[in-house]
Amino acid sequence: MAQGAFNYSKVKTGPGDVTEFNKTKLARFTPDGKRFEIIGWGPCNIWGLVVDRLGEIFIQEANDQGWPMMPFLEGASYPLCGDDVPRPYAPPFPKLGEKEMGGTGLSGLALSEGSDSFPGEFRDVFYIANPITARIQAIRCHRGSRRGNEADGANPPPYVRGYRGYGNGWQLEHLPDFLLSSDPWFRPVAIQFGPDGCLYLVDWYNKIISHNEVPRNHPERDKTRGRIWRVRHESQPPRTDLPNLYRAPENELLDHLRAANTWEVNAAWQEIVDRHAVSLAPRLAGMVMDDSQPNDLRIRALWCLEGLDKVEPAQLEKLATARHRALRKEALRVARGAVAQSSSLPVRSQLEMAERGLADTDRLVRQESIRLLDELVERVPTRELPATEVISILAEAATQSPGEPDPKWRGYFDSFESYLARSALEKHPSAVAAWLDKDETRETPALLSARAFAAVAMGGTEGAKRLAALLPRMQRGPSNEELLVIASVPNEPRANGLLKTALAVPSTLRLLYDNRSRLPDHAVLAPLLTDALRSLLARDPSDANQDLLVKLAAGFHLTGLEDLLVAASTTPPAGNDRRLAVLRALRESGSTRVDVFRQFATSGNAAIQREAVSALASAKSDAAVPALLEVWPSLTPALRKAVVDRLAGTAASAKQLLVAVRGGAIARDELDGYTLDKLSIVLPDDAALKRLVAELGSSMKPVLRLDGGDGDYVDTDITLRGPFTVECWVKLDPGINNQDSILAGAGALDANFHDSRFRVWVGGAINDIVIATRPIAPEAWTHVAFTRDADGRFRLYLNGELDVTSQAVEKRDFEHLKVGYSNPNGGTAGEPAEFRIWTLCRSSDDIRATANLAMESRTGVSPVSPRDSTLAGETPALLYHGVGDSWGKLHGTAHIERTSDLPPLMTEIEAKTLEEKFAQFRALANQPGDLVRGQQIFSSTCGVCHSVHG
Template sequence: GIGNEKLRPYQQFMPNRHKFRVGGTGISGLAFADDTSGSYPEEFRDVAFLANPITSTINCVKIVRNLDGTITAEHLPDLLKSKDDWFRPVNIEFGPDGCLYIADWYNKIVSHNEVATTHPDRDKTHGRIWRIRHKSQKPRSIPNLYKASNKDLVTHLQSPSHWQKRAAAFQIADRQAKELVPTLTKLVTNTSVEKTARIHTLWALEGLDAYDQKTITTLLTDKDGDIRREAVRALETFKLSPDETAALLSPLITDKNVMVRSQIIRTLEFRGKANNKTIDILVSFCHPAAPNNNMGGGYEQNFERYLARRALERYPSELKAYLATAEAAKHPEEKRVWAQQALGKQAAGSFAQQWKTLSKKPLDKDTLVIVSGRSGDQSVQKLVQPYFANPKNAKHIAQIALKHAADAYAPAVGYPLAETAMTLVRSGKKEDIILGLQLARTYRITHLCPEFAKLISAAKDETLKREIIASLSHLPKGFAMQFLALVNDASNSKNVRIDALSALVQAQGDQSVLTVQKFLADHPADQSAIINALGNTTQGNHVLLILVASKKLTTADIPLAVAERINHLYKNDPAAKHIHQQVTAAHKKQLDKDVARIAKLEQQFATKSGNPTTGKILFSGMCLTCHVVGEEGNGIGPALDGSAKRDTNHLLTAIINPDAAAENAYILYRVIESSGIITEGLKSKQDKRGVSIAQQGGAITFIAKRTVKDQHHVGSSSFMPTGLISSMPDNTVIDILTYIRSLK
């Protein structure tokens, strides 16, 4: 879907098809040489031409979808590589003459989010269109098909030009040239005619609504899978009865061509009418989830079950009636269970029957989502309780639930998952206890907090103590004494005491000011860590505001991110405004120094190369926590492949001042929970269940909607922090630049 969103929660994304990358962060056009002759020669068959404005190239990738669903791909040499850095291909198309046309944006600046929209280097008046002809091509006359006779349109359907075929098919349909039906029928079934000519002829027959059962039956049994697929698709257009449709499609449900099988499901979905026979076909595609999502097996199985359930959602009354028939009972129980999910919420008795099948296998995402959807029913909770409380299942359940929280969360699913969490906590094993705490925290199972508080006295490990504190911080007010004891216990690590102090402030609010003040005085070396920790909660930000107002802290002690939170939370407080103004002014002063440094660094880089090996080490530790290059990195931010083509000034600007041209998709997002916890990062997903926030390093935090008090983008601030290289010496920056400019 748009924005890489799933069309349904249970949809599987297609896995990576190959390991190579063509470079750059975005492709702006795709074209294939589809003409059978007179255009690019046979060596370019199945070659995707890719317009790559980042690297100023036209890339070539030969790609073939095999019958079993696997994909064969090969990265070929580029068709075009320009020495002109302003060459920015943003669209690409083969014309009627069989030549390749390229729309060239012609701009020094490579993308809209590299520098500010007001940057003087942005060219807003020039542009070019290029035409590339293969040396073997001969000039081709372009017919005016508006003036062609109906009889001649049949000839144009057989032209080697893909454009002529398509235009002729459209003309026949627009003119409703029904006298051509006998000729078109002979043409479409003639196996000696080139495949794409036959497919366009079928399109013309569809446009004329010229259905002939003998013709369609012939096409459905054709040796060519693409012909069979198009014949299956055409059945939707011809609007046959469900009985007729089922009779034609039933022999194809085990077709070896995966595209034919998936088209059967789509045709039945979009036909808009169903009966027991067509529903039976759809249920046959309700496969169990595959153990993997690999192309050529697992992905196709998962994709077909997704399409089948989506199609069945269109026919709830027909599906419900079908499931009560003897024909339905012939399908394996697991297929019927998956089909039943298309009905949405069902009675507990229906779920009880499904659970007999679901509980026989290890929990997977789909089963968890099913249980979650029914968990509001107390009889369902009671039914699944033994499974979720079973120590043999607990670890696996927790891992699945944590991995898929954004898809499976519902408030009531916390009850069966609470059984899992407590089973893990009671095990006494550190790693299991931590897993149980994380499970309860992610699903906001706060009624277990009193049980978790009992773990503090016996906990010796720093990691375990921090996990306990993190869990209790979602319901902090009842545990102030425990937090205070952890703060005052000098045997605890610095991190444990700071975490406990922040949680104490959540619990006590302004009453904790003196405790915080004393802790700061006793631990001056940890002041920065303490302030940052307090800045992660609403209560902590108010305590910091009080301490600055009472001059126990200065505005210079407050980081910009914390100052922005204080200003947002207490925007009507003059002291908050003062802090924000002072901190922002200091930040701008430093930023101005950094921006002024760009010219110096640019000059040094032009005359002296750095050490790319050193640069790569620094780049990997600093940049790949968010960005990706090739197969390395976390992929939260844009890919940096193709940075060799980026202007040095623009590149330095993007690093030093990312807020200057932050793209909407990469604006910092803030979520404030009712407990006071503040989470900031990149919004990766949001729906009725909650919001997922991606953070540096690749971690994604799911926050349930019911706990969210406020959420918003943080002005125009980029997710990428400013000041990354403020303290770096020039030589170090040059090393990083040298490596970045090596990324093809």
């Protein structure tokens, strides 16, 4: 079972165990629902899975990033979409591809195997369905003995079809495209070899192949046609005698289990298990035990016995010593399952099988042995097999890896097997401690390494104590993982000494910084880091060490390094990045260096100024507010708002803020309703604040606030058909771009501000149908509007004036639109107001006439029919009206806040009064003037300073 890149689930088993199954995972479960376990991490969207005739698994990732197809190892981590890994030390699976396949929708995987499948150069090839490029692509996977037709299959041969051997590793060979269609509608979305040995392709047959880039109702989306293609090699005879295994007698199922066709043999295996055909068990056992039978048949017979619960110890012991690696691997895998099911397989026999597998030259066999040992120590610690014996074997296996010719795969396999062993040991700290505390007379270097590995796996204080006792005897420095364990208990005497020595090396400091999330108590570690950094800078104040100082000071919130940090920010080589990091480090460590923050608060670099001002507002110093007031005139409105918000957070700074407001240093309109609410919480009994709230209350109005989060919008469901008008006032935060939008729907429409210019994007071939000719300013109210007429032509308006008309036309409907929603990642950061959507194309005069008019809410927040609106005495053309605190259901962190910074709106009464004044002046302007009296007025009033023709 695969979990997609953006999906979240909780899976509950029959017994009631719950597993979080979130994002980019691969899992398996038993048919009875009793067990569910995650076995893979990382691939974004798995569209293809192949289990070959020898039991090796291959998966295919939709988003080709150099892993178009990959072998699947249980417990492995693939560094693709997900950032979740099974353990911090789990190694990423290496990249296999020499080139990418193209596109982001690889949608199927099929392997040509079996003697009735494609012959010659088309045999043993993986075929990949690529609907984006309209191709069937081909790959050959090289790995020594992966195929079943090698002479003995015991070890990887040095060369395979001209490719050098990769030992136990894999390499993909990209072959010429197998199929390319000239029909742009050809979209292969699934692929599989059928019961006749032919390759079957499911063709979506759709010109548009996408998720949300193109609307679901686009006319070029085909929802009625589809095709299935069959590809047959000319040498393959047509097969019409396809077996119906569902109706086949039990005795005939064994004949089908021997078939050349892969689909047929798999169907026979599943039928035997589904029918619980235990009468076939003796003959299946005979196949397993017969060395003359094909390797893949022996494996399928073993799978049948496993499903029937009829596996005998002799069968596993026989296969565990077979010449072919796949037989040995499957014997260990089945033995592991038998342990979990409490079978009668002797525990000592299982242990001997596992130990023999650890010495195997094939790394997949070795990994199966480690998994078997994990199951043994988990399920059956008995007198016959004490847990400490298994712990010892696991620890030694992790530190004594076999040779591997290819360096890339040697590094990966060593790390992967250590990860498997360590994750097994971590489950049993008591057993690990018991083994570590046993007296050992044979203290060899190999044994010491194994014991140190076990101590790392044990972790915590007890593991660190034992590790600290071992390391001095090992005649080497600690590894990275050992250092992290030691650093987790810095106050332990033995660990403290080792750590102090290690911290003298810059690489250790970098290691701790990169892994700080794995260290449980930063405060305990802080004094050691502070001393180490002082010593390091005294010895070598290089730029690299200065940057290291800043990183650790910020990452661990180190205090007592202010002088070094200030020096690092003010020396001539210090760039803006370092200055910014220093300011952040000082702020997060609670510094009160107001002088430093004041120095940078007037910086021309916006990021530095913002950080310095934030540090001033956070500083617990009486000098902080006066310093802020000094730089106040140079601050942007957004910075002022952030400062006021921080100062309102504590009683001491809130009192200083009130003093500044009463004295006029900070204008009253800098305080919005949210700030007043905060002030009332921290200063509940302050009389001056109560008077201020009473005075400001009448001037504050509610507005919608969107903070830029991906989920911040109004959860409307608006559909625009035919002519329409969308208009609103908007004030956006700095950094205006296409994540700032007033109205959007996935793949349909997005009215956003890319590059600060208002534009309307529509899905399909047109995209930006109309773009404003000039940008809007941040932190200033602007009226924006766009319309569509009956011909499908769009127009944009800025502050009531027509700015641009589209050349293209688009008449289709736009569905599921949300106010403030944004199609790109991120969301709108700003405040919309007086949001109106009309079911008609308003004229320029209409938009200009009402842009500054505050209309009373007429239609509420939900789309209503003209009939319903008319019955209510409302305006039929007004489809949606968002105003004040009436917007509809708010999503994410979208919220209503009160502010006195409002768009220049008038009530209808105020607008009528103003219109009467303008009418009076227009009337006067249209009357003939009095030339003589005008000259007199000019001479007495204007002529004092001005002259005509002078």
